[in-house]
Amino acid sequence: MGHWWYRNIVEPGKLPLLLALASFVLTFLVTRVITRLIRAGRGPFRNIASGGLHVHHVVPGVVLLVVGGFIALAVGRGGFGAGLAAVLFGIGVGLVLDEFALILHLDDVYWSEEGTKSVEIVILTVALVGLVLAGFLPFGVNELSPAETQDRFQVVRTVAINFLFAVISLVKGKGRLAVVGVFIPFVALFGAVRLARPNSPWARRFYRNRPKARARATVRAYRHDRRWSALRRRVEHVIGGFPSR
Secondary structure (H helix, E strand, O other): OHHHHHHHHHOOOOHHHHHHHHHHHHHHHHHHHHHHHHHHOOOOOOOOEEOOEEOOOHHHHHHHHHHHHHHHHHHOOOHHHHHHHHHHHHHHHHHHHHOHHHHHHOOOOOOOHHHHHHHHHHHHHHHHHHHHHHOOOHHHHHHOOHHHHHOHHHHHHHHHHHHHHHHHHHHOOOHHHHHHHOOOHHHHHHHHHOOOOOOOHHHHHHOOOOHHHHHHHHHHHHHHHHHHHHHHHHHHHHHHOOOOO
């Protein structure tokens, strides 16, 4: 276990990233527990207010992000300072992304259906950081052979092609596949070759005069949402709390 820890975490310099991820996840979970208790009127916790102004926890989150970022820049990658910066940064990210929907809508939608966007972005962030810790580098460059790695042209070409697939997936309305596809090339390719979502920029541009393609895209999106959206929402509600009716 000690050898694995040193070989995969310490030696590649991933310990600060692991500390940041652990702090981020723990902060998000603790924050959700506290906000649920406040919502239910249980326990000693109360909303923070100053002069009648409700102070959202995104505010201290931003402060911790700034402090952690500057400490990281000042101390470099090693030592106690880097670990402290990583923990502060992770806590700040947890507090900020817990209220991501509030920032997105510029409204207090924490306990509304729109508020589940915060849970969705947190899950996606944890997945992406987990991929980096597991050894996946952006654009799949780590999957090249040593000979290919020495050939810069091949590296650049691989990066460019996979980035193109990710962009096409995004334009087709497949944001999750596009983001994950930045790290795993075949995911981006899968999103790029399939039909676009009916309301995506790709569909508006290329399906405008193709009614059959538009109809197929609409039917496929409906079937996909009917199959997966309810399950995804249920998971998000279990993690983040059920929206107010």
